[in-house]
Amino acid sequence: MSISYEKYLEATDYLKSVISQNDLPEIAIICGSGLGGLADGLTGNVTTIHYSQIPGFVQSTVAGHAGELVFGEISGKKVVCMKGRFHCYEGYGVYQATFPVRVFKLLGVKTMIVTNAAGGLNPKYSVGDIMMLSDHLSLPGISGKNALIGPNIEEFGVRFVPVSDVYTPRLRELFAECYLKNKKISEDRKLNLHEGVYGWVMGPSYETRVECRALLSLGCDSVGMSTVPEAIVAKHCGLEVLAVSLITNEAVLSPEISSIEIAKAKLEGRTIERKVENFANHIEVMEVANKRAIDLQELVVDFIGSL
Numbered sequence: 001m002s003i004s005y006e007k008y009l010e011a012t013d014y015l016k017s018v019i020s021q022n023d024l025p026e027i028a029i030i031c032g033s034g035l036g037g038l039a040d041g042l043t044g045n046v047t048t049i050h051y052s053q054i055p056g057f058v059q060s061t062v063a064g065h066a067g068e069l070v071f072g073e074i075s076g077k078k079v080v081c082m083k084g085r086f087h088c089y090e091g092y093g094v095y096q097a098t099f100p101v102r103v104f105k106l107l108g109v110k111t112m113i114v115t116n117a118a119g120g121l122n123p124k125y126s127v128g129d130i131m132m133l134s135d136h137l138s139l140p141g142i143s144g145k146n147a148l149i150g151p152n153i154e155e156f157g158v159r160f161v162p163v164s165d166v167y168t169p170r171l172r173e174l175f176a177e178c179y180l181k182n183k184k185i186s187e188d189r190k191l192n193l194h195e196g197v198y199g200w201v202m203g204p205s206y207e208t209r210v211e212c213r214a215l216l217s218l219g220c221d222s223v224g225m226s227t228v229p230e231a232i233v234a235k236h237c238g239l240e241v242l243a244v245s246l247i248t249n250e251a252v253l254s255p256e257i258s259s260i261e262i263a264k265a266k267l268e269g270r271t272i273e274r275k276v277e278n279f280a281n282h283i284e285v286m287e288v289a290n291k292r293a294i295d296l297q298e299l300v301v302d303f304i305g306s307l
């Protein structure tokens with residue numbers, strides 16, 4: 001399955017019939033779980049359009065993800081916020097999940113900012129830290145779920161697109177500068193910034209212990225269920241991309257204690273306790289995202305101002 005160029009044009013034409021030429025965005029922001037607050041603070045001519053009104057858009061089915069495009073301004077720049085994104089684990093194909101990105105391109109967007117909630121694999125990361133993506137490992141992508149599979153649409157880009165610099169270095173440097181300058185966030189509120197590699201998994205189940213260890217040993221610093229398909233499609237059509245993860249939980253890396261050892265100990269009158277681990281869960285992910293959302297959003301506002 002794939003989507004024809006005409007379908008992207010249809011969605012774009014619809015949006016252009018609602019948004020005046022003057023308010024067309026140059027920046028698109030895809031808001032991750034619990035991070036949709038940016039869209040609520042837009043200024044200028046704010047227009048909200050529900051996904052169900054836009055031809056070709058599917059629905060966001062995840063708690064914590066609204067389903068709206070919000071057009072307006074941040075720091076004097078015209079933006080569109082995607083409040084609620086589509087994930088492949090919802091049953092959508094990569095074409096459907098990435099449909100909005102090409103519509104953004106056709107609207108005139110040049111820069112795409114993506115936020116997400118992610119599990120921390122790097123032992124140096126703590127819950128509540130943020131990580132700019134320098135790279136990603138797409139296990140689904142290299143094994144058949146690449147968002148560009150299907151007939152290439154030449155109007156968007158070339159068949160074989162290099163993605164070594166999918167997360168634009170210039171934008172990462174700018175974001176890091178904004179972070180370092182904003183002492184209120186970096187020092188007073190103790191937000192730690194990292195730059196690292198994001199491992200994309202399809203979900204919706206979180207990872208097993210050995211999957212976490214495997215991802216870590218393959219070079220991943222964080223793990224999550226989004227962002228990569230959108231980033232690849234954005235790169236294909238020439239958008240610059242900044243992606244930032246909020247670390248909402250620590251992935252459990254330790255192997256399980258041996259059940260054989262526990263049984264042996266029991267027979268010998270000894271007790272070996274299983275360690276109580278804090279496994280990833282959606283409630284915790286949303287709580288941390290909600291707590292840190294303001295800090296990350298403030299940095300994104302600074303960053304947009306600096307573009």
Ligand code: ADE
Pocket residue numbers: 117118119120201203206207223224225248249251280285
């Ligand atoms: N989102 C937040 N935490 C996650 C995790 N551990 N794995 C995948 N996606 C996540």
